Amino acid sequence: MRAIGKDQAGYVVLAVLMVLGLWGCSKRHEADAMETSSQTRIVSLAPNLTEILFALGLEDEIVGVTRHCNYPPSARQKRQVGTFWQPDIEAVLAQRPTLVVTLGFEQQRQVALRLERIGCATLTLEIDTVDQLYESILTLGRALARNEQAQALVARLSDAQRQWRQRKPAVSPPKVLWVVQREPLRVAGTKTFINELVKTVGGVNAIGPTLHFYPPISAEQVLAAQPDVIIEPTDEPAHLDDQRRLAEGFYAAYRSVPAVRNGRIYIVDGDVVSRLGPRLDEALEHIARCVWQE
Template identity: 30%
Template sequence: MKRFAALCLLAAAASAQGVVHVDDAGRSVEFPAPPSRVVTLAPNLTEFVYAVGAGATLVGTMDTSNYPEAATRVPRIGDYQRLDVERILALKPELVLVWHHGNQGRELGQLEAAGLRLFYLEPKRIDDVPRTLVRVGALLGHADAGEAQAARLRAELAELRQKHAGAAPVSVFFQVWSQPLMTLNGEHLTSDVLALCGGRNVFASLPALAPQVSLESVVAADPQAIFTATDESSWRRDPDRRAFAIWQPFPRLTAVRRGWMYGIPGDLITRQGPRIVEGVRAACAALDEVRRERAAR
């Protein structure tokens, strides 16, 4: 009887202390109960919240949170340049989800100094995305939904991996900007997407996550395909796209000569969120087209 009473006391003490979650910054954050008021500081984090069925907890988000449609009606608390600290504090969030290495600046310190709980997330690889769904689900009291969504995503990614496991490689230059000319290295999730489809990022070895490159270096690499992110809803072969105009003086470039230049929806291929599988499908479809035409020569 005494032992039973002691166990009950321990259980009560554990319940009172709450649950400790460890974020992607390696910090332990304790929550007495699942947060009911949440602010997200990046659009991919917003998508995670909705994906696990916790959209009703969202009381503030960034101006770039555009999916799902319900997210567009959530109060805006800033952009990548500036956070409205006073607005965030007025919303009285019990949790602020932060994009690790994406959100920076003194505002984060101000939020923490005011007593808000900050939880950092950063899925760097494709397989980190389903893990993040599980973590967000557990954090927000929707563990079952998080597990279910993660299982679905893993299954869809596994199918795409199997389909492209023996695909002939295609060298790719991913064009982030044209002025200045910028790309993404092998540490970015987008490079992981290309690799799953048999794409080889020609600048994967560069040290910076989003390095600036020269026209000459791209010409020297001679990528077979050039991708760029768009605000459109589907991928499209589009060699006449304005962003690709800088390559017209280089007709010997394989991607230019064969017209293998594609616009891919940016929210799908560069956003580190649960819709990444749709970005994989788009990238794979474009690269499969390159392979078909290359084989038909």
């Protein structure tokens, strides 16, 4: 007997799922039924999408998340269906979803297309700016019969954003260098939502206009930028003290930079500040404390 290859084995698994009726995928035109059905089963393929769904009161309807979905804490109790970058389609289908929610970047867009070909209802959202975050929250509210909750969430977040914008500091805006990677050094440019958040609380991007979203920069560019504040998000918030010590050692070579000279290097929780989601108000608070030493 000829052995079954890996790709063939995957199709066999999908065929078995179909025969046994183990998945609940519906065609896109049938998705409206989930608005009032108690059998709504949602798979979320991004941490910020998971946070939004929880914030809309859909905890019980969520049947699958990625390994990176760690907030709120109860999200860790949900069945995992692969990673943010590489969702496991078989694991997704095994949860019998009535809706799979994805982001719009290429890897997840391809996953959504494959799921739609199989017959799953999917909802792909672009969340690269604050305005897109608000629109995505409202879109989920409409799709999942949570209009009132969605509108209240957007109102809360936009009010926080508006309050920060209305503040009028009496001093020049501090120059902020937002470092996403040390080796090689890579920073958030002016075309990112990070830049939008820094600007909202009264700071200015130290690196100036950039062609790329997260450009690599040289040591000479750091010295020329003369940032007043350096902010680094970390994906290990449980070890902030260790991360701070490592950062101090790394930036010791930049003693002529005001942020280093004045001890204004901040290591912050990346899960809070680097996700566009329902904790936007908390992210703005974190960033403002760094920018203004509050």
